Amino acid sequence: KLPSVPIWINQTHSNISVDADSLSSIVDADASYSKKFGTVCGVLTADCLPVFVCNKEGTAVGVAHAGWRGLADGIIESLIESFGCNGEDLMVHLGPAISQLSFEVGKEVRSQYLSKNKNFESCFSCLNNKYYLDLYGAARVVLKSFGVSSISGGDRCTFKESDQYFSYRRDGECSGRMAHLIWMENS
DSSP states (O other): OSSSSOOOBOOOSSOOOEEEOOSOOOOOOOEEOSSSTOEEEEEEEEESEEEEEEEESSSSSEEEEEEEHHHTTTTTHHHHHHHOGGGGEEEEEOOOOOGGOOOOOOHHHHHHHHOOOOGGGGEEEEETTTTEEOHHHHHHHHHHHHTTOEEEEEOOTTTTOOTTTHHHHHHHGGGEEEEEEEEOOOO
């Protein structure tokens, strides 16, 4: 049972992270965080990467909706900076997203990533003159740049695992969405 109604955000593929504890209405953002017990932060996905973050003290949690645009524009950085601590003090879980071999992108997407950080080179493969992006790998590049070493998840494929997950790439406009929620309980 949820401790409260989830705090939803209007996801726009941005780099905006908001304090869910201070929201009174739905705002445009792609990540939210909380430092209060019982506040439920939530995002919806259907191929984009949900990134769950908490500090090791257990005093803050957050979740980001990280599609290729948000990842390139800094949504993970925005959420991590909201915690105000060193990356070594954080734990991150990468929820279900589309896998690299199912995620073809244009060369302009690759160029956008490489212009931001050459370390993203390892997140692209090229097959038959087409590029494929590893969202999980891109998230790890960002997280490691902050010194985050406690990272789990990143081994599912929303596109291929149709019995488990919704996929916008697979199902189009009719695709459902998965809700990803995080909160702290007062134990």
